Amino acid sequence: MRVTQSMLSNNTLRHISQSYERMAKTQEQLSTGKKISRPSDDPVVAMKGMTYRTNLTEVEQYKRNLSEAYNWMENADTALDKANSVLQRIRELTVQASNDTLEDSQKQMIGKEITQLKEHLVSVANTQVAGKYLFNGNDTTTKPVDLATNSFSSNQNVVELELSKGVKISVNINPTNVFSYDLFDDLSTLETALNSGSNGIDSNLDILDKHINNLVAERAELGARYNRIELIDERVSEQEVIANRILSDNEDADIERVITDLKMQESVHRAALGVGSRIMQPTLMDFLR
The missing domain is CATH 1.20.5 (Single alpha-helices involved in coiled-coils or other helix-helix interfaces)
Structure with missing residues (x-):
């Protein structure tokens, strides 16, 4: 085989050009910190990267859902705590008003305070977070309690958020167990009895205890779900760390x-x-x- 000067020159130039390409690819990896910059560089790495990135996107969405769940449940728990304080105060006033030595004017003063407490309880029932009512089931745009129109929420539909793969948790409470028509009707009856100076006020204590027990039970159930969400949050956080590490091992140079x-x-x-x-x-x- 006859080797000419042009063959040597062409081979040399081709090898030098290939050397430039290899250096350019290595410099690109160094500047980007990634093994590949396009799927054609390594199709296997690219395909795995798409799968790992999808998993990471799911985990990040679960983290956002967890944040929303915490927002719902923490605000609901705070509102229930305020409602419990209001009912406990009403019970104290009812015990005080049960004293037969009180004059009618004194009972009326207690009745006026209960009126204010009832109105405060309405504002608690109508608690909003980010423009959404917490205590009206899945109808978050309608006010659950309106004394002017005598309307009370009967929506028992749950608001569920997917916090992990196939795991959905309810983040709201049943408003009919807490801010029901019976609660406000009983408070109105107590208010009327105090303003009229009626006797037998102590008969309302058992009724108030029933409403307080309903509220405490609903709050305890909410707390149990909150504890489960914290466990899910820990697991999702671990999944996020693992997903980021796997993605880094696959793509990072x-x-x-x-x-x-x-x-x-x-x-x-x-x-x-x-x-x-x-x-x-x-x-x-x-x-x-």
Whole structure:
């Protein structure tokens, strides 16, 4: 086989060009910190990256759902705590009013305070978070309690959020167990009895105790769900760490190795240029021009 000067020159230029390509790819890995910049660089890494990124996106969505669940349940628990304080105060006033030595004017003063407490209880029942009513089932745009129109929520539909793969948790409470028509009707009856100076006020204590027990039971059930959500949050946080690590192992370049490869390719490239300069010597044609 006859080897000519042009064959040597072309081979040298081709190898030098390939050396530039390898150096460019290594420099790109060093600057981006990624193994690949396009699917054609490594289809297997690209396909795995799509799967891992989908898993990470799901976990991030669960984290957002958990934040929303905490927002719902913490505000609901705070509202129930306020409602419990109001009912306990009403009970104290009822015990005080049960004293037969009180005059009618004194009972009326107690009745006026209960009126204010009842109105405060309405505002608690109509608690909103981000423009959504907490205590009206899944109808978050309608006020659950309105004394002016004598309307009370009967919506027992749950508001569920998916907090993990296939795990949905209710984040609201049943308003009919807490802010029911019976509660406000009983408070109105107590209010009327006090304003009229009626006897037998102590008969309302058992009724108040029933409403307080309903509220405490609903709050305890909410607390149990809150504890479960905290456990789910811990597991999802661990899944997020694992998903990020797997994605990093699949896509992120080993910087130390990339730097070593780049140094080696620079040395090889310099050697190739040195050899090429010796091979591509002037020929007879250069002197005949």
